[in-house]
Every structure is written in structure tokens, then in C-alpha cells.
Amino acid sequence: MSTSLSNPSTPAAASPTPQSDGALLDAEAATRERYSEAARVREAALCCPVDYDARWLEAIPKEVIERDYGCGDPSRHVREGETILDLGSGGGKIAFIAAQVVGPKGRVIGVDMNDEMLALARGAAPKVAARIGHANVEFRRGRIQDLALDVERVDAWLAANPVKSFEDLARLDEEKARLCREEPLVASDSIDLVVSNCVLNLVREEDKDALIREIFRVLKRGGRIAISDIVSDEEVPLALKQDPELWSGCVSGAFQELDLLRRFEAAGFHGIEIAEWASEPFAVVDGIEFRSVTITAHKGKHGPCLEAGQAIVYKGPWKAVVDDDGHTFERGVRTAVCAKTYRLMTSAPYAGQTLGIEPATAIPEAEQPVFDCLRSAPRHPRETKGGEYRVTRPASGACC
Numbered sequence: 001m002s003t004s005l006s007n008p009s010t011p012a013a014a015s016p017t018p019q020s021d022g023a024l025l026d027a028e029a030a031t032r033e034r035y036s037e038a039a040r041v042r043e044a045a046l047c048c049p050v051d052y053d054a055r056w057l058e059a060i061p062k063e064v065i066e067r068d069y070g071c072g073d074p075s076r077h078v079r080e081g082e083t084i085l086d087l088g089s090g091g092g093k094i095a096f097i098a099a100q101v102v103g104p105k106g107r108v109i110g111v112d113m114n115d116e117m118l119a120l121a122r123g124a125a126p127k128v129a130a131r132i133g134h135a136n137v138e139f140r141r142g143r144i145q146d147l148a149l150d151v152e153r154v155d156a157w158l159a160a161n162p163v164k165s166f167e168d169l170a171r172l173d174e175e176k177a178r179l180c181r182e183e184p185l186v187a188s189d190s191i192d193l194v195v196s197n198c199v200l201n202l203v204r205e206e207d208k209d210a211l212i213r214e215i216f217r218v219l220k221r222g223g224r225i226a227i228s229d230i231v232s233d234e235e236v237p238l239a240l241k242q243d244p245e246l247w248s249g250c251v252s253g254a255f256q257e258l259d260l261l262r263r264f265e266a267a268g269f270h271g272i273e274i275a276e277w278a279s280e281p282f283a284v285v286d287g288i289e290f291r292s293v294t295i296t297a298h299k300g301k302h303g304p305c306l307e308a309g310q311a312i313v314y315k316g317p318w319k320a321v322v323d324d325d326g327h328t329f330e331r332g333v334r335t336a337v338c339a340k341t342y343r344l345m346t347s348a349p350y351a352g353q354t355l356g357i358e359p360a361t362a363i364p365e366a367e368q369p370v371f372d373c374l375r376s377a378p379r380h381p382r383e384t385k386g387g388e389y390r391v392t393r394p395a396s397g398a399c400c
Contacts, residue, residue, distance in 0.1 A: 056097040059131040061124045068093040070197035071250070071292035072228025072276060078102060082192035085218060086110045087144040088199030092121030095137050096128045098195065104134035109186065111142050113151065140185055144196070145203050145211040147218055148180035186218045194218065194225045198292075200260075201230050201253040205241070208255070212267045219299040225269070228294045230282055231257040240285060251283050251290050260295065269297035270324040271349045298349070301325060305338035306368035309359030311379040312337050312345045316353075328376040329354075336379035338371035360386045 050073050057065060068091055075097040078084055082102050086095045089110025098108045112118050121139045129135035141151045157175050161168070194215050203211050215225060232254045246252035255263070264272050276294035283290045301324060314321060314329035322328050323345070329335050334357060337345065346356040357379075382389065 052097065056100050059100065059128050060093060060096045061127050064091045064093050064096065064120065064124045067091045067120060069250075070094070070228060071230055071282060072197060072294045074195035074197055074226035074228045074294060075101065077195070077224070077226035077275075077296060078193060081105045082107075083190065084108045085186060085191045085194045087194060087196035087215070088112055088202070089121060089139060090114070090117045090197075090199075092124055092128075092137070092139065094195060094197050095121070095139070096124070099128065099134075099137045100132050102136065104136060106136060108137045109191075110137065110139040111144055111147065111185070112139065113141060113143055115141075142185040144199065145207040145214060146180075147186040147214045148184040149176060150179055150183060150185040153179055153183065188217050189220050191218045192220060192223050194223070195227070197228045198230060198250050200227060201250050201255065202248070203253070205253075209263065212263050216267045216269065216299060221302075222298070222300045224299070225264075225297050226275070226294060227296075228276070228292065229260070230254045230290050231260055231293050233257060233289045233291070234287075236288065237286075240288075246285065249283075251285060254290055257293065264295065264297050265324060268302060269299060270301040270344065272297040272324070273349060296349070301340070301344055303340050305340055305371045305373035306365070307371040308339040308342065308363050308365075308368050309361075309384065310337055310339065310342040311335060311357040311384060312342060313355040313357065314353065315355060321353075323350075325373065326376075327373070334379045334381065334384070336371075336375075336377050336383075338373050339365075339368060341373065357384055359384050360389065 050070060052073055052075075056075070070093075073094075075094050078098045078101040080101065080103050083106065084095075084098045084102060086098065086108065089095050089112045092110055095108045095110040099106075102108065110121060112121070118139055118141055125135070125137055125139070128137070142149060143151070154172075154176060158172070161171065161175075163169050163172055200208070200211060219225070230250050233256075235256050236252050236254065240246055240252040243252055261272055261274075273296050274293055275296045276292070278292040281289040281291040311334040312329060313334055314331050316331045318331065320328055320330045323341075325341065327335070327337065327341060329345075342356060344350065345354045
């Protein structure tokens, strides 16, 4: 098969050579080698042009900015005071931007597996702290598809307990399980916002579902994601996935665009949105377009469905919409919802599109019965106002 690579933002690249033996690509090894070199010498092919807010770049050392590899700016979604997790933090650019946005009351955790990139980020951290006036960033070594395992703690254990037999290997497995349980790299329900910049596509195919689950695990209820990454418009064939140059270059390991959204949905996220979508592809290989997108989503739709007498009105402009739990909201219809759905539909990202109607008499949470959330039914205004509502009130003036 003839394979050609075109990148609208850079000169045409040489045609990659697929692996002749058909063996599956060792994605981690290819990525580790390429990014280790990229930590030492800038490689232009590893990034897309991105416009960052210049005010945040002044405090970041030049060597970090020069060796930043990404395809978007998820830091635009960071808020003051939050705890941020940066997956595949590399040299630390996004983490250092986030550190300034969250301020001294916020916190930023970067996770990466590449020793050279970690050294670059950790070396720059004191300089950034001195320039911005607070130290709120730390960089941890770990695999983003296994955010519970602290790799540096494993290395320390191995230094004191070298593996020389099968029994030793079993003890290593026990220690890894203990670390994940008792001393996780990133604790469950501890993060306000997970960001990443062109990193998810570097994870092996067999680990991608685990990656999405781990992102969901570490987020607090009400937490969010802002993921900038490369996606493909078609399924990527195996021959391209086996090409180490294309894989480590953030191309052939890309999620298919719809598949990425569906995986977030399957993991339990709601309010999933394509916040940014590049009209021009980053690269084109055999007619398959690879482009930069930024996806946002929220965690918090899990939990019991209880009746609190509330209703939601969808304002439009669509005739009807369906949420991530399968509820249909028709434009202008007072739709009965459970207390959980009411909370979600009156919060970001839906708040500007809905009206929330509370009952005249609130039902205490302890007295709320189970609500059948499998149905989508109107709620009569009398049900909200109360059956005994018989108020008559004259107009208060010539106009409202």
C-alpha cells in the first residue's frame, strides 16, 4: 500500500514505511524515544500552531515554550481556585499557564512518564514560582491510563526489593495493588478539571478505555474535562497504526472523531461538547483527515432519581433535544424531571438553554419518593403551583 502524508501547516513529509512484518507497534517505546529527543531539541512536526494568551507566557522559561508540543489550548477552560490535572504534561507549559489562572488558592498536578520531559518541567517550576509569586505546581511520574499507580514509588520499592524470581514478581504485583489502593498517584474524586494537550492519541489502543475511566474516576462530582487532541474523520487502518513515525507523531493513534465522543458518553460524562474544531486538518494520510479538536464534558449525572416536583422548559431554538440520559425536552414544554436532572439542566453547560420551575411547596429531600427517570412527560402547571392554588390578583400597573 502506498502511504502519503500531507500537513497543510508544514512542508510535505516523506512517505512513511509501514512495518513489513505486520507486528503490532510498541506505541509506548516509539513515543518515549521521540519525546525524549524532543525534550532536548525542538521538533516542529509534533505540534499545531496555537495562539496562547501572551500574558501567561511571560513567566514561563524559554526552553519550556520552545519544547511545547500540542494542538490546542485547554488552559482557556481553567478557573480561579481550582485543582487542575494536566495529563501528559510534558515540559509543563499548560500546567504553568494553569498555575497562574488558578492563583495561590488553586493547585496544578502534571502527570507524565517521560524522564526528560519531567526533568524539563521540574527544573522550570521554581523559576515560574519565583516569577508569579506562588508555588502551586507539582509534576508526578505515571501513566495517564493508570492514574492510581505512582511509578516513582514503584521504582523506589524495586531498588530495595529487586525482582529475581516469580515469587518476587508476585510480591511486586501486591505492592503495586497496595500503592494504588493506599497511596494513589491521583486520588479519586479530587480534581476539578482534567486537561490534556495532544496526548490521548499516544495511548495504546488496548488502554484507551481504561484511560477514559481513569479520567472519570479522579474528577470530583461536578468536575469537568477540557481535552485538546487529534481525531480522524475515518477509522484508521491497522497498517497506519503500525507505523511508529505516524503513531509517535500524534497521527495514527488518533481517536475517530465520533468514537471519542461515544467513549466519553459510555464512561458516564454528560454535557459533552465539541468546543473547538479545526477546519484545516493537521495532517492527511491516504485521504484520512486528522484535525485538532477540543472536547469539554462534565461529571455528575450519577446518583438516585428522586421526585422534587420540579420541571424544566427547553427554550429553543431546536424543536426538541435529547440529553445524555435519554430525556426528550420539547421546546416550550414543562417537562417533569427528577431532582438530579433538574440540578444538571439548570447548571453549565445547559443553563442558558433551559428554564427551571420549582414547586410552590418544596418537598424535603428526606421525603422525596423515587422518580421514574425512564419517562419524559409534561408536568401540568397546576402540579407545580399546587392543587389548591386559586389566587386572583389584578394587574399592578399599566404594563409589566
